[in-house]
Amino acid sequence: MSETRAPVDDLHAQALRRDERKERWLLLGLSGPALLLLAVIMILPVAWLLGLSFIGDDGHFTWTHYERMWVQPSFRRIFFTTFQVSLITTLLCLLAGYPLAYLIAQLPTRAANLCLIAILLPFWTSVLVRTYAWLVLLQRKGLINQWGLSMGWWDEPLALVHNLTGTLIGMVHIMLPFLVLPLLGAMRSIDMNLIKAASSLGASPARAFRTVFLPLSLPGLIAGCVIIFILCLGFYITPAVLGGGKVIMVSNQIANDIEMFFNWGAASALGVVLLVLTLMLLWLASRLMRLDRVLGGEG
């Protein structure tokens, strides 16, 4: 085609292309202010901490802060707790969230919207308010112990809070919408004719679910679980309030290091390890699915 064109046209096309390229870069520049804020408030400070994590008390380069994490059992316990809490929370969310999403996906629009509001309202309620609510409900003289005792379900007040149980209850409550919302999106895009086809070919409802619906909903399910696990790793408020000092996750230790001991090196090193773990998991997840879909569950 270019052979038949006059050279003037060619020049014209070039100029147009140049203009377009220029405009695209200009448009890209619109993200400048947001990027600048991100750089000043997140990237630079975190890079600074990365530097601090390699500096010892004498002001020289050292690996001590990282070595200590490997050698000292107390640090290993913190990481163990973090993984344990995150994993159990994810599993509980999965068990509670899957049936709920499954049902909502099949409800008529009005009923489904009502259920959605019931999920979104707590989702957007302050984490602190919800944590406080659980503290009130679960304490020794709290509502749940009162009811349990008066019903004769148990004789002694149960220790439901200021321990692992309380932390898990609070965290599942906060994380559940992060599973249900993306999962619901995935389930709604499943073509229900496939399930009809399976049952018309003789599959029992249970079998149609197991062999057709479940595998199709798996991507949404995995996306939800990954995002929950990652967010759990960085939890701070819930274990601080409902764990009663017995559940120390990485974030709590970081805050303690700064607030009580002013130990920037130790806190930074912990933070760096936490961030690297998070990014590694996210990278793994991004190989499995599109990231903005994982992060966009709440949109």
Add this chain to the structure above:
Amino acid sequence: MLDWLNASASDTQVTHRQRLWLYLVAALVLFFLLAPTLIVVPMSFSASQYLEFPPREWSLRWYRAYWESTEWMQVTRTSFLVGGLTMLLATPLGTLAAYGLFASRLRVARAIHTLLLTPIIVPVVLVAIGVFYAFVRLKMVNSLAGIVMSHSMLAIPLVVLIVNAALKSYDMNQELVARSLGASRPRAFFTITLPQIRFALMTSALLAFLTSFDEVIMAQFIAGGDNSTLTRKMFSALRDQIDPTIAAISTLMIVVTTVLLGLVLLIGRGKK
């Protein structure tokens, strides 16, 4: 009722009766999600010194305690101010970024888009101590500007996500038409595009406010002194004792959330 139980519940031959367990489980999970916050509401109207449910005697004493405390009032004002300023900073910044990245279609745009979303997953404690460290040197700890910037950084990902979703369902060719008729790019944006994505803008503004209003961890490190926020003070009060005043404040915060969420839903309905 019996008819309903035996009617088919889905496209397969499952009846409602066979599905009762599913309804039960879903109801329990919904109850688990909704109940705790809702139970705090009546408790906050208790007349007794301790929190009871249901309260034996009703009163507004904890609301009065909150209202008459200059300290609580001060932090509440700060929270509203910080939330409002965050909304005013994060919404335009996030919208500009989302629009620019969407329209530019360069390959880097995708990478920048993802980068702008990272505050959602980077552990807030890590960012908070980093910002604290930097602000100590810049003498910006406990400053209004510092808190607003930090909260905006946390809110921008939400704005970008919401505006980007709106742009995806918007036909950019309309801008092209406007420009072929002689409008400049900014004019085309402000007169053609902006009015059509205004619902997304309003939604993201409200959620940006809420993000700041509910934020605890950043505030814990960099929002002390005169610029202490409501949630920061609540958090330290929680660690000491269970003060029923907090039940009253929690109720008020639930009201704020409900109103904002209601607005968001109304906006969503207006769109259709």
